[in-house]
């Protein structure tokens with residue numbers, strides 16, 4: 001190899017439209033259709049060839065096209081309008097400035113292994129990345145002082161092609177970052193930012209790139225620089241590629257390199273968000289930084305925890321990264337000393353005794369003070385999964401919360417629908433999408449209008465699908481007849497179901513084929529036919545997922561499914577956008593309760609596409625009996641997988657034949673009025689709540705600003721509070737074995753009446769622990785014979801000290817509800833500086849009384 005410098009030689013952009021230069025590098029364009037139009041109209045054919053990448057467009061476009069645009073009155077009017085909107089967007093105070101002026105400028109850093117912002121930057125694999133992208137867009141809309149940190153993958157995830165046999169083939173195009181909407185990050189003196197990260201084979205250098213997303217920035221790390229060895233240059237080659245060594249190295253680059261990158265850029269975050277366990281090493285680097293300035297490691301750990309939030313994203317065990325001890329020794333052995341930790345202490349931070357390995361989720365739990373799952377149900381499932389880490393606590397009190405996911409409405413709602421919303425809801429709808437009240441006005445949209453927009457999007461989608469199919473068959477050299485028949489595939493007047501997502505097996509893409517006879521009957525009914533469009537990528541190492549694709553592909557070539565079932569290649573944000581805007585029903589059939597949230601159904605619902613789903617992930621919160629469809633009302637852990645498949649699929653067939661299909665085809669004055677009523681219900685009930693706007697506000701109020709406050713408190717006066725909290729925890733851990741109940745008595749009887757009150761008295765032994773440092777409390781809740789649920793607590797009062805270390809407590813409990821309840825008393829640590837009741841998961845329960 002030899003060294004060279006890169007230069008991009010561009011056509012000259014005429015002065016009148018010079019600001020395209022600026023706009024091409026702000027992904028604000030990705031959710032602003034008129035901005036995309038500005039690029040598309042310069043050369044529509046080229047726009048498709050460069051896959052909607054404005055940087056590439058402006059690099060390849062002919063000078064004449066630019067000159068022509070600069071003289072076209074209509075184009076210039078659009079141009080002025082777009083920059084008017086852009087400037088207003090970039091310069092106005094937003095929600096955060098208005099609600100948290102005291103925190104303005106206090107950066108929140110969000111670390112994620114993938115970001116899915118737009119099809120022109122393919123550095124995402126699926127839901128996690130698209131969520132991170134939508135999160136960043138909403139952070140910009142709300143004006144959060146927010147930076148993202150991620151990796152810049154030279155080959156992205158992969159480009160999917162299906163060969164003639166239906167087998168998925170993966171292509172790894174090498175992206176030229178200079179032709180993407182990102183720029184190298186620069187020091188103040190104009191030099192590029194390169195940061196070193198130590199790995200066993202030596203130091204690797206990472207070049208930092210900057211992506212603008214409205215008013216926020218995302219920094220992406222790239223190992224493909226000349227000073228690295230050939231092998232090291234591959235470290236940011238592929239997302240989720242390679243072996244365990246590759247995975248840990250990438251996670252080191254993300255976590256450790258990410259912190260170093262922010263420092264090098266002069267950015268000091270006040271709150272840190274670990275988005276999925278991949279990024280958890282950021283906490284290790286922050287501990288190291290503090291320890292290197294002379295702070296004891298236990299104090300450093302408290303400082304880091306105090307300002308960190310962790311979001312977990314999957315209940316599927318394989319989704320949680322684990323590494324064996326050997327890997328930790330290999331990659332972190334050199335660092336134990338710098339961290340002031342022994343090997344055992346380091347391992348303990350992430351030790352998973354269930355798998356005997358170092359688990360990134362556990363590391364993240366240990367290095368954050370708040371943790372959340374991504375739907376209510378997923379919160380519950382996560383509490384179950386990690387209950388063993390907090391074994392003295394009842395399940396409900398395991399400190400894992402939930403914030404239900406959302407999607408960025410501006411990115412996913414069809415432009416024509418946005419215009420309808422503006423007309424009937426008022427222009428302000430897009431400024432505050434979460435305002436529930438305004439969505440009532442969806443009812444004012446005339447049925448004809450909403451239906452005609454829907455049909456238009458459906459026709460466009462079918463046109464898009466056909467042309468993609470044609471490209472594929474041409475590429476596979478399938479012959480004239482096979483090309484020609486595509487024109488008869490899919491009919492815009494037929495009920496169309498969309499199913500598109502990653503082909504992870506738990507998502508059960510092939511479930512609908514369970515009983516082919518019934519499916520043929522459903523699809524082939526001449527009066528009320530149905531058609532299905534599939535898309536999705538299987539992970540390159542997942543042969544089972546690829547078998548699913550192959551099966552679906554084969555069915556799509558056989559009677560009676562030919563022309564009624566199609567498989568569309570290379571599912572990505574562009575394909576997703578067409579499908580969620582153009583089908584009638586969005587189908588989701590994961591194996592309950594494996595879907596943490598799911599978000600594609602939200603995108604569909606906002607477009608008036610009815611969501612038909614197993615009651616998993618977000619759907620139990622979204623479904624109201626009318627705004628979509630539920631496959632099976634009851635789910636149960638007691639069913640085997642086979643039983644679950646059978647129950648779900650026959651429920652789905654029945655739902656299709658008895659409800660969905662008849663409703664769709666029931667017409668009054670040529671309109672499916674009942675269907676349209678459901679479409680409106682879907683739009684108005686789902687859009688405001690399941691938006692990332694609501695989601696990011698929730699993160700801000702519940703976690704980001706508390707993390708900022710805690711971080712400041714723990715740091716000030718030379719880490720005084722962090723030291724106190726550390727000392728408190730250590731003291732309680734060492735002395736908790738003294739804590740016990742000597743006796744407990746109750747005035748209550750077995751049967752009582754509503755309104756009755758009972759008194760509880762307890763004598764407790766605290767040993768050397770001060771009574772001010774514990775809470776002795778009544779715990780009260782529903783009981784199932786094993787444990788208490790929906791626990792409520794009320795503190796007991798200390799009434800006397802019996803002798804040194806022994807105290808009497810008393811408290812009252814009033815029965816305000818009918819039913820069977822359980823009550824008991826317990827002792828737990830009490831510290832006002834804890835983020836929540838069980839930051840130190842110690843508790844002593846009363847024995848029998």
Ligand SMILES: *Cc1c(COP(=O)(O)O)cnc(C)c1O
Nearest residue numbers: 126127501572573576598599600
């Ligand atoms: C929204 C989206 C996903 C996530 O879909 P799920 O319903 O969560 O499986 C995956 N891939 C792409 C390209 C998306 O746009």
